Amino acid sequence: MAGALVYREHCQQCHKANAQGDGHRRPALRSQRIRSASDGDIEWFLRQGDLGRGMPSWSSLPVAQRWQLIAYLRSIQ
Amino acid sequence: MLSKSLMKVLRPGCWPALLLPILICALARSQEKPYFVTYTHDLEEPGNLEIETKTALAQPYRGNRFGATALELEYGLRAWWTSELYLDGQATGGDSTVFTGFRMENRLRPLMREHAINPVLYIEYENTSSADKTILEVVGHDGQTDLAVSNGVLRRDHQHEAELKLILSSNLKDWNISENFISEKDLSHAPWEFGYAVGAARPLHSAASGRECVFCAEKWVAGAEGYGGLGNTFALTTRDTSHYIAPLIGWQFPKGVRFSFSTGFGLTTPSLARVYRVGLAYEFEQVGGWFHASQGGGQ
Numbered sequence: 001m002a003g004a005l006v007y008r009e010h011c012q013q014c015h016k017a018n019a020q021g022d023g024h025r026r027p028a029l030r031s032q033r034i035r036s037a038s039d040g041d042i043e044w045f046l047r048q049g050d051l052g053r054g055m056p057s058w059s060s061l062p063v064a065q066r067w068q069l070i071a072y073l074r075s076i077q
Numbered sequence: 078m079l080s081k082s083l084m085k086v087l088r089p090g091c092w093p094a095l096l097l098p099i100l101i102c103a104l105a106r107s108q109e110k111p112y113f114v115t116y117t118h119d120l121e122e123p124g125n126l127e128i129e130t131k132t133a134l135a136q137p138y139r140g141n142r143f144g145a146t147a148l149e150l151e152y153g154l155r156a157w158w159t160s161e162l163y164l165d166g167q168a169t170g171g172d173s174t175v176f177t178g179f180r181m182e183n184r185l186r187p188l189m190r191e192h193a194i195n196p197v198l199y200i201e202y203e204n205t206s207s208a209d210k211t212i213l214e215v216v217g218h219d220g221q222t223d224l225a226v227s228n229g230v231l232r233r234d235h236q237h238e239a240e241l242k243l244i245l246s247s248n249l250k251d252w253n254i255s256e257n258f259i260s261e262k263d264l265s266h267a268p269w270e271f272g273y274a275v276g277a278a279r280p281l282h283s284a285a286s287g288r289e290c291v292f293c294a295e296k297w298v299a300g301a302e303g304y305g306g307l308g309n310t311f312a313l314t315t316r317d318t319s320h321y322i323a324p325l326i327g328w329q330f331p332k333g334v335r336f337s338f339s340t341g342f343g344l345t346t347p348s349l350a351r352v353y354r355v356g357l358a359y360e361f362e363q364v365g366g367w368f369h370a371s372q373g374g375g376q
Contacts, residue, residue: 002287013122013362051156051189059191059248060110060119062283062295 003072006065010058019076025054035077042070110253111327111337113354114213114304115276117255118195118246120184121153124365129335129358133212135349140225143169145177145210152364157186167210173228178205178235184244191248199242199257207234212352214240216261217270217309220319220347237264251283253300268310276302278325291330298327302339305348319348327356334359 007019014026021028034042046066049057058066109119113131121127129149136142145167153159161182168174182201208231210224239262246255259272278300286293305320307313325339334357341352 002285005287005289006285013125048191049156051186054123054156056120056122056156057191060117060253062251062280064251064284068285068287 001068001072001075002065003068003070003075006061006069007072010061011069014054019073029073030077034073039067039070039074042073043067046070109327109335109358110255110276110278110300111298111325111335111339111356112255112274112276112278112300112302113323113325113337113339113356114215114257115255115274115302116184116197116199116242116244116246116257117253117276118186118197118244120157120159120186120197121151122362123153123156124363125153125360126364127151127358127360129356131211131213132355133210134353134355135210135212135224135351137221137225137349140221141170141172143167143172143210143224145212147211147213157189159184163211163213165205165209165211167208167228169210169228175206175208175228175232177209177211177232178203180205182240193249194245194247197244197246199240199244201238201240201242203236203238203240203261205236205238207231207236212349214259214261214272214274215304215306215319215321216259216272217268217306218312218317218319218347219270219272219306220317221343221349222347224349238262239264252277252279270309271307271313272305273307274302274304276300278327296329298329300325305344317347318345320344321348321352323352323354325354 015021015029019029043066046058046069049055051057110117129151130146131149132144132146134144145165148164149161151159151161163180165177166175167177180201180203182199185198187196187198208228241260243258244255246253255276257274259274260269262269278298280295281297281299282294285295301322301324303322306318307315308318321341321343323339323341325337327335327337329335337356339354341354343349
């Protein structure tokens with residue numbers, strides 16, 4: 001799955017290999033919050049990031065790759 | 078033809094210096110754009126350290142060809158704050174190889190949200206000699222005649238400079254478009270000097286293919302940047318200023334080094350006719366975590 005590769009390249013360093021988070025400020029991405037968020041919400045959040053809390057903006061990734069990431073996040077819930 | 082003139086600029090003795098960064102670099106990842114002069118609003122991810130070399134190769138009119146390298150160490154202190162140290166050196170044919178100084182720079186993103194246009198403030202302190210030929214910015218009336226003087230003479234002239242940049246940058250669909258406004262001042266004397274840089278780039282293919290591949294289109298980013306001087310507070314004019322247009326290409330190795338290349342074409346008489354640039358970057362992830370492992374570092 002393409003999103004898995006993009007995840008490994010850009011997200012894994014903080015959210016860890018199986019998206020369980022680092023137990024501190026980097027949250028797990030297999031969570032009720034992700035399951036209940038819409039695709040549009042997640043895409044918006046990836047584009048925005050949350051710089052103040054340490055989540056970079058991913059607006060510099062091609063749009064298609066952000067959607068591939070969302071498909072990947074859905075697949076691991 | 079292009080490669081022939083490049084070979085002319087590169088003496089055999091230059092190659093080890095150029096290839097060394099490749100040996101140092103082994104693995105990297107980054108989605109940064111392949112600009113050499115223009116900055117985007119992409120900052121280093123918090124806790125990551127990027128090591129990058131940017132080499133400029135050129136020959137001023139009636140001067141000796143030279144190769145100048147800036148070694149950059151770039152660290153993400155916070156998601157909104159990146160700090161960088163540059164070490165500069167150059168080798169001039171028929172002359173000498175010299176260390177030309179250092180620069181320290183901070184980039185700050187004042188707005189935490191992503192907007193249509195994202196501002197970043199750039200503040201730099203520069204302690205270099207006039208022999209610095211990295212051409213990482215063009216300001217004032219910088220021109221090729223400055224680069225044709227011998228290293229022995231240039232090295233005697235030291236500069237303590239402050240540089241401020243306003244970086245404006247937008248990511249629109251798959252495009253990045255960035256504009257930089259540059260002002261630089263020698264701390265010991267006037268005037269302020271001004272310059273600009275603009276760039277646009279996009280990946281050749283936007284979706285990831287889902288397999289580890291070396292040459293697939295998604296690994297390549299192509300674009301162009303333009304940069305030049307805008308005079309100084311004594312003569313705020315584009316007369317006798319240098320301007321360049323530089324097509325560029327960037328290549329992201331699968332888990333590896335980011336490579337970039339550009340050929341800058343001088344547009345005015347004071348400009349160098351050509352500037353070839355080669356960049357290599359290697360990103361170490363979560364270096365902050367090495368020092369306080371339980372914290373996960375950086376942030």
